[in-house]
Amino acid sequence: xxxxxxxxxxxxxxxxxxxxxxxxxxxxxxxxxxxxxxxxxxxxxxxxxxxxxxxxxxxxxxxxxxxxxxxxxxxxxxxxxxxxxxxxxxxxxxxxxxxxxxxxxxxxxxxxxxxxxxxxxxxxxxxxxxxxxxxxxxxxxxxxxxxxxxxxxxxxxx
Ligand code: 5GP
Numbered sequence: 001x002x003x004x005x006x007x008x009x010x011x012x013x014x015x016x017x018x019x020x021x022x023x024x025x026x027x028x029x030x031x032x033x034x035x036x037x038x039x040x041x042x043x044x045x046x047x048x049x050x051x052x053x054x055x056x057x058x059x060x061x062x063x064x065x066x067x068x069x070x071x072x073x074x075x076x077x078x079x080x081x082x083x084x085x086x087x088x089x090x091x092x093x094x095x096x097x098x099x100x101x102x103x104x105x106x107x108x109x110x111x112x113x114x115x116x117x118x119x120x121x122x123x124x125x126x127x128x129x130x131x132x133x134x135x136x137x138x139x140x141x142x143x144x145x146x147x148x149x150x151x152x153x154x155x156x157x158x
Pocket of ligand 1: 008017019020031032033034035036043090091097098099100101
């Protein structure tokens with residue numbers, strides 16, 4: 001994924017787009033995700049531009065990427081989610097689910113649900129109510145009456 005200097009995070013760093021910042025220093029900014037996939041969803045980004053994803057990292061990036069992980073852990077502690085648990089996540093490239101071409105770390109409060117992130121996002125942010133189980137049931141063909149004496153083999157062909 002090539003680095004786009006006009007990506008939203010670069011614009012947030014430059015102050016061209018507002019963000020709900022919870023931390024910033026000379027090196028990093030942390031702000032709340034605009035479309036949270038979990039009750040706590042914070043993004044930690046480096047101020048340095050030009051690194052689109054983990055695919056661009058080299059040996060020389062080890063010190064600051066380490067500091068970024070430590071910062072995420074510190075924010076988790078300050079947000080009171082250290083004990084309950086949380087998830088740190090980095091998407092890389094289109095097949096990794098990455099949409100913004102500026103390296104970033106997702107800090108998510110671990111949900112009790114075991115749904116994948118893609119589904120959690122839809123469930124958490126969608127204004128639509130989930131479909132009720134009985135409306136799913138309606139689409140099933142009517143049950144055929146059970147005939148005494150039929151073997152299970154004969155019913156397989158239905
Ligand atoms: P990715 O899918 O690239 O790993 O994560 C990008 C994240 O950035 C998504 O979770 C998306 O909701 C978030 N995002 C995209 N645009 C904005 C924005 O303008 N402001 C904020 N705060 N988050 C954004």
